[in-house]
Amino acid sequence: MTDSAEFDLIRRRHHYRCSICRQPEKVTGTLLPVKGKAAEVDAYCTFPVCPDHHAKYMQGFFTGIEMKKIGISAEEYRNLLSEIKEEQDAGKGLSTAEKGSLTKDETIKKIQKAQKMKMPKVHSDYKKEI
Ligand SMILES: [Zn+2]
Secondary structure (H helix, E strand, O other), X not given: OHHHHHHHHHHHHOOXXXXXXOOEHHHHOOOEEEEEEEOOOOEEEEEEEOHHHHHHHHOOOOOHHHHHHOOXXXXXXXXXXXHHXXXXXXXXXXXXXXXHHHHHHHHHHHHHHHHHHHOOOOHHHHHHHO
16 A cells, blocks of 8 residues: 555646646546656656556557656666566566556545545545544
8 A cells, every 4th residue: 555655646746647648637537647757866656647658658659758658768667668568478467456546546536526626635535544
């Protein structure tokens, strides 16, 4: 559950916008994590992207400009993709876990939407839901 809490912070830091197209989560649907590199620390870290860009990333279709937006070179992108493939091949039940978190995210989104009307800070409640 640390992962979801951490990713929630990351999404918040990115103002709930896709790192690639800058569309807000409200428009694109729940943002998903991809690995990139933060320029300041030169280390791999997680970026939130919209479902469309997540799919594009996973399929290896990111363009040079898109790679640049998450701070990785073509070579690093290839390495990241092969890591992802290895993880999937290892059959850690990732796809089920991912599906689970997706449905959870959808629920959370609905809750957030409802709560945003009343108050801006929903994150303590949000964590309880997980
Ligand atoms: Zn996007």
